[in-house]
Amino acid sequence: xxxxxxxxxxxxxxxxxxxxxxxxxxxxxxxxxxxxxxxxxxxxxxxxxxxxxxxxxxxxxxxxxxxxxxxxxxxxxxxxxxxxxxxxxxxxxxxxxxxxxxxxxxxxxxxxxxxxxxxxxxxxxxxxxxxxxxxxxxxxxxxxxxxxxxxxxxxxxxxxxxxxxxxxxxxxxxxxxxxxxxxxxxxxxxxxxxxxxxxxxxxxxxxxxxxxxxxxxxxxxxxxxxxxxxxxxxxxxxxxxxxxxxxxxxxxxxxxxxxxxxxxxxxxxxxxxxxxxxxxxxxxxxxxxxxxxxxxxxxxxxxxxxxxxxxxxxxxx
Amino acid sequence: xxxxxxxxxxxxxxxxxxxxxxxxxxxxxxxxxxxxxxxxxxxxxxxxxxxxxxxxxxxxxxxxxxxxxxxxxxxxxxxxxxxxxxxxxxxxxxxxxxxxxxxxxxxxxxxxxxxxxxxxxxxxxxxxxxxxxxxxxxxxxxxxxxxxxxxxxxxxxxxxxxxxxxxxxxxxxxxxxxxxxxxxxxxxxxxxxxxxxxxxxxxxxxxxxxxxxxxxxxxxxxxxxxxxxxxxxxxxxxxxxxxxxxxxxxxxxxxxxxxxxxxxxxxxxxxxxxxxxxxxxxxxxxxxxxxxxxxxxxxxxxxxxxxxxxxxxxx
Numbered sequence: 001x002x003x004x005x006x007x008x009x010x011x012x013x014x015x016x017x018x019x020x021x022x023x024x025x026x027x028x029x030x031x032x033x034x035x036x037x038x039x040x041x042x043x044x045x046x047x048x049x050x051x052x053x054x055x056x057x058x059x060x061x062x063x064x065x066x067x068x069x070x071x072x073x074x075x076x077x078x079x080x081x082x083x084x085x086x087x088x089x090x091x092x093x094x095x096x097x098x099x100x101x102x103x104x105x106x107x108x109x110x111x112x113x114x115x116x117x118x119x120x121x122x123x124x125x126x127x128x129x130x131x132x133x134x135x136x137x138x139x140x141x142x143x144x145x146x147x148x149x150x151x152x153x154x155x156x157x158x159x160x161x162x163x164x165x166x167x168x169x170x171x172x173x174x175x176x177x178x179x180x181x182x183x184x185x186x187x188x189x190x191x192x193x194x195x196x197x198x199x200x201x202x203x204x205x206x207x208x209x210x211x212x213x214x215x216x217x218x219x220x221x222x223x224x225x226x227x228x229x230x231x232x233x234x235x236x237x238x239x240x241x242x243x244x245x246x247x248x249x250x251x252x253x254x255x256x257x258x259x260x261x262x263x264x265x266x267x268x269x270x271x272x273x274x275x276x277x278x279x280x281x282x283x284x285x286x287x288x289x290x291x292x293x294x295x296x297x298x299x300x301x302x303x304x305x306x307x308x309x310x311x312x313x314x315x316x317x
Numbered sequence: 318x319x320x321x322x323x324x325x326x327x328x329x330x331x332x333x334x335x336x337x338x339x340x341x342x343x344x345x346x347x348x349x350x351x352x353x354x355x356x357x358x359x360x361x362x363x364x365x366x367x368x369x370x371x372x373x374x375x376x377x378x379x380x381x382x383x384x385x386x387x388x389x390x391x392x393x394x395x396x397x398x399x400x401x402x403x404x405x406x407x408x409x410x411x412x413x414x415x416x417x418x419x420x421x422x423x424x425x426x427x428x429x430x431x432x433x434x435x436x437x438x439x440x441x442x443x444x445x446x447x448x449x450x451x452x453x454x455x456x457x458x459x460x461x462x463x464x465x466x467x468x469x470x471x472x473x474x475x476x477x478x479x480x481x482x483x484x485x486x487x488x489x490x491x492x493x494x495x496x497x498x499x500x501x502x503x504x505x506x507x508x509x510x511x512x513x514x515x516x517x518x519x520x521x522x523x524x525x526x527x528x529x530x531x532x533x534x535x536x537x538x539x540x541x542x543x544x545x546x547x548x549x550x551x552x553x554x555x556x557x558x559x560x561x562x563x564x565x566x567x568x569x570x571x572x573x574x575x576x577x578x579x580x581x582x583x584x585x586x587x588x589x590x591x592x593x594x595x596x597x598x599x600x601x602x603x604x605x606x607x608x609x610x611x612x613x614x615x616x617x618x619x620x621x622x623x624x625x626x627x628x629x630x631x632x
Contacts (some may be wrong), residue, residue, distance in 0.1 A: 050494065069611075077438050084618070085611045085615045085618065087611075087615035087618070088617075088618040090627045091628070095628060096628075119627065120627050121623055121626070121628065122618070122622070123594070123619060124594070124595075124619070125619070127612065152494075210584075210588065218347060257628075258628075287358035288360060288362060289360045289508075291360075291362070300421075309512065
């Protein structure tokens with residue numbers, strides 16, 4: 001008999017992540033790629049990548065979970081047993097690998113969050129509410145302006161002796177501040193270090209405002225790969241900040257763990273990666289709310305629809 | 318304004334109508350007027366209001382404008398009271414003090430007829446006095462007005478008592494209990510709080526409200542929290558929270574963007590209430606509820622997993 005395996009997919013606005021784990025939460029396969037505004041295609045690509053990495057003779061995937069902003073769409077598409085928000089997925093993933101964690105810092109492509117943990121369970125959280133200042137998207141656009149790959153930011157920042165002061169409260173201000181600093185002759189590495197410092201400072205003053213940051217601290221999300229930001233967090237908090245090697249996959253891992261724990265098993269087939277999925281948006285005209293209803297079709301058959309505020313807008317498969 | 322020609326009075330379903338609407342409507346009806354109340358809020362109504370409002374005003378005010386517009390042409394006069402409050406530490410937001418002037422100016426071209434009366438915090442007047450003045454504006458007999466007010470007040474008291482009772486009963490249920498805390502016109506508006514209520518109920522929670530608590534008891538209790546907080550409604554919200562914090566599983570502070578009093582008071586509440594899971598939600602004119610659903614679902618998970626003693630990953 002084949003061994004049981006579990007799949008988790010985290011579809012964010014910028015990147016889509018997928019993992020396959022076994023009974024003991026060991027990673028069997030992983031994939032990380034850009035969503036590029038097309039969560040359906042990104043998921044198909046992730047599924048293809050995962051399929052190549054696992055031994056289908058040895059393992060049978062018996063449960064699937066989805067999380068992230070497109071969790072509902074992709075969950076419907078692949079027939080996931082568990083569809084859950086990213087806060088819970090990250091909390092479960094992180095506490096599985098770091099059972100003593102007390103604070104989870106997360107900075108992703110377009111949003112950021114903080115999760116406070118006590119005795120292995122989340123007790124409080126906050127998400128950025130107003131804008132994308134200080135997230136991965138902000139760093140990418142500034143890297144582009146400086147003609148540097150964002151992946152090199154960390155290494156360059158660590159070389160700087162000082163960090164140039166940059167106002168990062170708002171992306172627009174940060175950008176004009178950055179241009180000004182370049183014009184007055186700050187070295188590039190100090191500006192990059194300044195950007196990293198601004199990201200950490202912005203996060204602590206906005207998302208983490210009013211939250212008590214208790215060690216051990218785990219930092220994850222795409223931006224955690226930037227060693228410059230990690231260093232700035234450690235300096236600002238005066239405590240060590242752990243970055244897990246799998247930190248960028250924590251949401252996908254957490255939802256895979258939840259799928260395993262759900263106990264609801266059904267064989268999962270990678271064939272969904274080759275099916276045709278289409279989504280259509282309809283504006284419901286049955287009342288004055290004009291809800292935007294999303295309809296999902298698989299090979300031309302309607303499989304699910306959502307977005308209606310009331311029963312009048314209900315569309316059933 | 319020739320008050321004697323008034324037959325039908327329109328009440329916009331917004332702002333303080335969610336707190337005092339029953340009293341107003343019954344009072345007018347007792348005096349023999351027809352009353353029409355605008356319908357429930359919708360996207361269309363909000364869009365209509367946004368078009369007439371200055372950008373920086375709050376979402377509930379924009380919705381209120383939509384309600385005023387819905388009443389245009391359907392009544393002889395629109396009731397827009399000037400609610401200042403009754404004492405200097407139990408005042409209303411300045412928006413209510415200026416409401417009739419704002420409405421008058423915004424709809425200058427339409428030349429709408431406004432019926433108004435002032436609840437002033439700087440002059441020692443009681444509510445009965447305010448209604449006496451209102452009745453006189455409508456050219457009704459003093460004795461009839463007194464009677465109409467007394468009966469309307471009794472009617473409102475009865476409704477409030479029934480709500481309190483229903484809420485007390487909910488507290489005995491075993492569902493997860495969520496206390497929604499906020500201004501009544503945010504909590505119960507179809508386009509604002511009711512959306513949140515629906516999401517919570519879909520997730521299996523019972524929903525309680527800070528305005529379904531005795532107003533007198535709540536205001537009294539709020540003085541334990543702050544001696545000098547100047548807003549009556551925020552006092553009622555604060556007192557409603559303090560009286561129920563130990564009986565519920567979670568509290569949601571619901572605010573509509575931008576609200577000055579909430580910005581100050583909610584920040585203080587967040588810092589002082591540490592014994593119950595607390596979520597802060599700010600509603601704006603944005604379309605769709607995906608962001609709200611994620612936040613509410615995460616909050617419900619926190620409560621449920623805490624009750625369960627953790628995620629399954631620990632054994």
